[in-house]
Amino acid sequence: MSVEELARAVGVTPGSVRRWEAGTQAVGDRAFGRLLKVLHCDAQDLTPGERGTETLADLRRAAGMTAVEVASALQRKRAAEGLHITAKKVRDLEGGRPVRGQMWLSSEALGRVARMLSQVYGVPNRVAMDAWRRSRPDDLAPKLPARRSRDASETALATWCALNERQRSYLTCIFLQDQEAEEEQRQNRYAGAARRPAAEWRRLTLALSAPAEVVGFTRIQERLREAGIHDPGTGSSVSALGRRGLIVVYRDRVYVDGLGDVPRTRVEMTRRGRGVARAALGVSLEQGPPAPLLSSWLWKIVVRVARAGAQGVDGSLAGRGPHYLAVGQSPDGRTPSRGFIVLRHPDGTDHGPYRWFLTDSGRRHITDHVDAYRSLYPGVDVEGVDGGSG
Template structure:
């Protein structure tokens, strides 16, 4: 399938083709459609699955993992032993914070933007009885570095780590100054390559992030009863819901929708989110890929086999 053939189809001409029901061929087809119409791949995939419910789901392979670049290797290789140890501790703290944020999101907690929570406190200028010592400060002390020596080392990691000065509230004592460390993308990549840790794969364009996938499973697992609107995070329902345009840019995926919940008098008391037919198709068609991407995200009884998953969703 090429752009020339698509143009022929639009002009009502007969076009030669084969393997139209092959998922891999359909995957190449939707990629060509997205290119010709300058649309996002996820939009074309959703439209295909919504309008052709009896056809196979397009199969778009997971992106291949790429080895670290020479620039990344050089950045790590240019560091001495002490600088590498310092960068490793900053990287470990960054990854621990990332896991904590993900767990908090799963519990519906409101979080600041990433440029805030990725600030790793190294020093808080407040009495020790008011606030605990930052974890990163303790990590540096395990390396035999006090805060002053750690800051000297961190300043040497140009382009890999940044130092940010801000303040936080500590109750009645008012704002207290804070020294934070921010790991840059280049620093994260250098640490991964030096420590031999693979880079986390980003999901393909038609698949969901870890967070949105877990939210879709919540709604799917609730079945026909659904989940109350008050228990759905704003960003998740805007991105997954029918008829939404978060930020006025891209429409929601249409995987979940609201149904009014009425009392005995017929008055609406709440709105319940339930999974749509398109959402069901997406879960059943791509659950195997999500298991590769996010093996730690539990897939309930839907993953036992295709039949049990279909019964569960229906």
């Protein structure tokens, strides 16, 4: 892009762009957010900061908002009632200074503010909470509002009741296989495997139009046989589920040794189909741990690094854990990591192998939430793990 093109896209004068490039003028908050969008890059590409080290001020700049605009956006939210949010309070919050007002002494009220900021900045709750603790490390930790429980949908149950017994069996078996495939993908990601598009692994083979003594039964057909359906075909029951929008049916051909190309039927659960199956079977949608807590496998990594203390953990930490936890990393290429561990030389050395150590954010997270983790994951031993230096 030319200077003029960039200036026009960002909404500033060409002179401002030239001064940015020369290093004689800082980029304003509004322009910084627009600059990221125009250049299709992250704040880390333009600043010395790394993912997993963001402060509240960093989140605001990346969103391209001034403190006045943030205060205005927060004031319009119902959860802001009684907080009397102003631009000064936003700046005091970012600067680690006391924020005046009785309600600002409540961890529940602070949790409401943290959630509203995540909404205004377009980031996950955990990102806003981590940035909050970096900006205000010595203050009371915010307590995010509890998630609302989801009751089974009456519409979903009504849809289930409208199915006949055979159709219910088909939907149940397809749902169970869908959930098995989902768990397999989750375990593969934990082990460090590349993420596969859901459109690939959610499309399940239901049947091959070939003699069973040659091709056997698919896993869904085996489930159907276990449910008492010994002729698990692809006829009226499958068509009925497809017409109701509970599954999508795909028909193609696949090569089988000794038979050549044979017709194949594959099925994929729709979101509505999963909702109906969950409501009927009493399976709650797995929500994961409440923000900003970690999943079990990530918490185990943090505990392991914490136990290692000043010795650190070998730099070849396996799996995708570092993508979620380490400074400078990102789990998806967009949102930052938690920034709880860092790969560096041990203290007092500047050569040799790198090892994993807790960051200040990691130690603070343990201190804030170790009691909650004890209840959430009682099988993880946290004896002596308190976020200290060793």
